[in-house]
Amino acid sequence: xxxxxxxxxxxxxxxxxxxxKKEHPLVCAPSPSCDVPGQSGQRxxxxxxxxxxxxxxxxxCSASKPVVDSGCTEDEGRVGRGGKxxxxxxxxxxYVSIAHSLLDGRTSPLLDRIQEERTxxxxxxxxxxxxxxxxxxxxxxxxxxVKKDEELLDQLIQDLNExxxxxxxxxxxxxxxxLKIFQYLNCTELGRCAQVSRAWRVLAEDGVLxxxxxxxxxxxxxxxxxxxxxxxxxxxxxxxxxxxVCSNWKNRVGSISQLQFELGKVLCDVSSCDSFVxxxxxxxxxxxxxxxxxxxxxxxxxxxxxxxxxxxxPYVSHVQVNSxxxxxxxxxxCVDLWSTETGGEPIHHYQSPVRVQxxxxxxxxxxxxxxxxxxxxxxxxxxCGYWRTLCQAQLPKTVESLVLVPGxxxxxxxxxxxxxxxxxxxxxxxxxxxxxxSVYGHPVTCLDASDSHVALGVKSTGWSMHDGGNKxxxxxxxxxxxxxxxxSSPGDFTCINLRDTPAHLLVCGNKDRRVRVFDLxxxxxxxxxxxxxxxxTSVQADDxxxxxxxxxxxxxxxxxxxxxxxxxxxxxxPVRHVRFxxxxxxxxxxxxxxxxRGACITDDDLTAHRRHRGxxxxxxxxxxxxxxxxxxxICRSNFTESYGYNYNIGLTVPYDRLSGSHSSH
Numbered sequence: 118x119x120x121x122x123x124x125x126x127x128x129x130x131x132x133x134x135x136x137x138k139k140e141h142p143l144v145c146a147p148s149p150s151c152d153v154p155g156q157s158g159q160r161x162x163x164x165x166x167x168x169x170x171x172x173x174x175x176x177x178c179s180a181s182k183p184v185v186d187s188g189c190t191e192d193e194g195r196v197g198r199g200g201k202x203x204x205x206x207x208x209x210x211x212y213v214s215i216a217h218s219l220l221d222g223r224t225s226p227l228l229d230r231i232q233e234e235r236t237x238x239x240x241x242x243x244x245x246x247x248x249x250x251x252x253x254x255x256x257x258x259x260x261x262x263v264k265k266d267e268e269l270l271d272q273l274i275q276d277l278n279e280x281x282x283x284x285x286x287x288x289x290x291x292x293x294x295x296l297k298i299f300q301y302l303n304c305t306e307l308g309r310c311a312q313v314s315r316a317w318r319v320l321a322e323d324g325v326l327x328x329x330x331x332x333x334x335x336x337x338x339x340x341x342x343x344x345x346x347x348x349x350x351x352x353x354x355x356x357x358x359x360x361x362v363c364s365n366w367k368n369r370v371g372s373i374s375q376l377q378f379e380l381g382k383v384l385c386d387v388s389s390c391d392s393f394v395x396x397x398x399x400x401x402x403x404x405x406x407x408x409x410x411x412x413x414x415x416x417x418x419x420x421x422x423x424x425x426x427x428x429x430x431p432y433v434s435h436v437q438v439n440s441x442x443x444x445x446x447x448x449x450x451c452v453d454l455w456s457t458e459t460g461g462e463p464i465h466h467y468q469s470p471v472r473v474q475x476x477x478x479x480x481x482x483x484x485x486x487x488x489x490x491x492x493x494x495x496x497x498x499x500x501c502g503y504w505r506t507l508c509q510a511q512l513p514k515t516v517e518s519l520v521l522v523p524g525x526x527x528x529x530x531x532x533x534x535x536x537x538x539x540x541x542x543x544x545x546x547x548x549x550x551x552x553x554x555s556v557y558g559h560p561v562t563c564l565d566a567s568d569s570h571v572a573l574g575v576k577s578t579g580w581s582m583h584d585g586g587n588k589x590x591x592x593x594x595x596x597x598x599x600x601x602x603x604x605s606s607p608g609d610f611t612c613i614n615l616r617d618t619p620a621h622l623l624v625c626g627n628k629d630r631r632v633r634v635f636d637l638x639x640x641x642x643x644x645x646x647x648x649x650x651x652x653x654t655s656v657q658a659d660d661x662x663x664x665x666x667x668x669x670x671x672x673x674x675x676x677x678x679x680x681x682x683x684x685x686x687x688x689x690x691p692v693r694h695v696r697f698x699x700x701x702x703x704x705x706x707x708x709x710x711x712x713x714r715g716a717c718i719t720d721d722d723l724t725a726h727r728r729h730r731g732x733x734x735x736x737x738x739x740x741x742x743x744x745x746x747x748x749x750x751i752c753r754s755n756f757t758e759s760y761g762y763n764y765n766i767g768l769t770v771p772y773d774r775l776s777g778s779h780s781s782h
Contacts, residue, residue: 384731397433524568574610626653666692
């Protein structure tokens with residue numbers, strides 16, 4: 118309160134309390150014949166509370182001598198302090214009683230007041246027959262009451278001032294500390310806080326809070342606080358876009374592009390990461406596509422001088438790409454590395470004595486590991502961009518699969534290699550590879566790794582098939598101990614995806630035509646989907662969907678929670694590569710036969726050549742399928758043309774809204 122308002126309030130309240138006591142003195146008469154003013158009203162009040170005690174009142178009343186009820190008599194001393202306090206507060210205003218209750222700490226002041234009033238009137242009825250009031254007590258009582266009420270009023274006003282003086286944290290505390298508190302709120306809670314006051318609204322709409330919330334949800338992780346004028350609007354737009362993309366995924370709405378190459382080249386291997394797609398062909402050519410910049414000058418990657426001079430040029434056996442470098446291994450044992458920014462000539466090259474049968478590139482750092490026979494080589498780029506070999510090792514058996522542990526960053530790289538029935542961990546800080554898993558007679562069929570675990574599919578043979586069939590073992594990288602063993606399938610596990618799934622899930626494919634999802638916390642199966650009649654060849658999952666590819670060339674998209682197939686696409690050859698992010702999907706159908714009839718450009722059967730070369734499809738679900746810029750020409754007919762037959766046929770079936778979906782058949 119302001120000082121002048123506080124002074125006026127105190128003066129007005131004190132005057133009201135003093136006037137109240139003088140205008141309503143407590144006067145009682147023992148008999149109905151009393152003519153004392155105010156007596157009848159007092160008796161009526163008593164009669165309302167004690168109607169059953171009228172006879173006792175008439176018997177015990179003394180002569181018609183007026184008795185002043187001062188609330189303090191000689192006999193009342195035997196009653197106790199409680200009766201005295203009750204008598205003193207007989208005609209106090211209600212708000213004073215409530216204030217007194219609040220000051221005493223009672224949670225229900227009105228109920229306590231009613232109970233106190235009943236107790237006071239009972240004691241007053243028993244003491245009304247005793248004439249012990251004096252004029253001195255009559256003079257002293259109002260003074261004592263006013264004094265006590267004044268003390269109560271002062272204390273109440275002081276408490277009210279303390280309530281008004283309690284500072285809001287956003288005013289008194291530093292702004293940064295207030296933001297520290299607000300950062301634990303979600304969008305809904307921030308919206309509610311913004312409606313409290315102007316000061317809270319400024320805090321709830323701070324750009325730093327919404328920037329952190331935006332990055333925490335996975336949007337614009339590489340951006341800075343100053344990159345957007347309003348991060349609240351940016352987050353709203355991102356959520357709206359994500360909702361639209363999710364709907365497009367479920368309804369197969371978007372655009373499709375086939376990444377074509379020249380005739381006469383059969384597809385050998387495909388790799389994709391972020392917006393980059395890398396492909397190797399039987400002609401020895403390696404091509405890189407940047408799906409964000411289709412006119413990129415780094416599309417064609419030149420081979421090393423040795424491969425260029427050889428005739429015929431060796432096939433490309435394996436390719437790998439991440440956001441910074443691209444790698445390719447040839448049939449003659451050569452390995453080339455290019456920069457995704459500059460392309461052109463290789464930035465690193467080395468030669469292996471035999472064919473490279475496994476190649477792995479770290480998704481988040483410039484680390485490359487290759488396996489040629491039983492030999493493993495680990496290379497890494499330093500801070501200046503120069504590549505050097507960190508370590509080399511030789512295993513007892515030929516390496517069949519290889520994977521790099523992601524999320525290592527600047528730490529020492531760690532690679533997992535499967536050779537026969539043993540899985541090794543290769544660390545440049547150790548002299549020899551460390552054995553992670555080894556069971557004699559149970560070969561490892563597939564391998565994958567996350568930042569903390571390694572998952573491997575183990576094939577059961579002989580009598581062990583009666584113990585539940587093939588299994589998937591998950592090991593902890595820090596301790597090297599097994600975490601969980603899941604699966605009991607008669608077929609061999611062909612592919613595992615542990616890197617891209619949520620932390621507690623694992624998705625895998627099997628030769629028994631099923632895609633399975635396991636919960637690593639409970640060690641149980643979450644979903645089992647009958648997918649591909651020629652076995653599952655590739656699979657990937659996120660928090661709500663699964664994309665699987667089969668040996669018959671079918672790509673299926675599943676809804677994980679319902680276990681239902683959303684849609685499917687078909688091409689001729691087995692699906693060897695499936696990779697998707699939030700809005701895009703890349704699939705590659707790679708032929709098993711690299712030298713089919715009609716593969717040579719000099720052959721007459723060009724149709725057969727087209728059938729056997731393989732295909733790479735790029736789906737973009739963020740595009741508007743109704744836009745004419747993203748619909749293939751065969752889909753633009755509106756059936757209004759009056760001229761004769763043409764191939765401009767409109768596809769109006771709702772299930773085929775994805776542009777160009779029929780062009781792949």
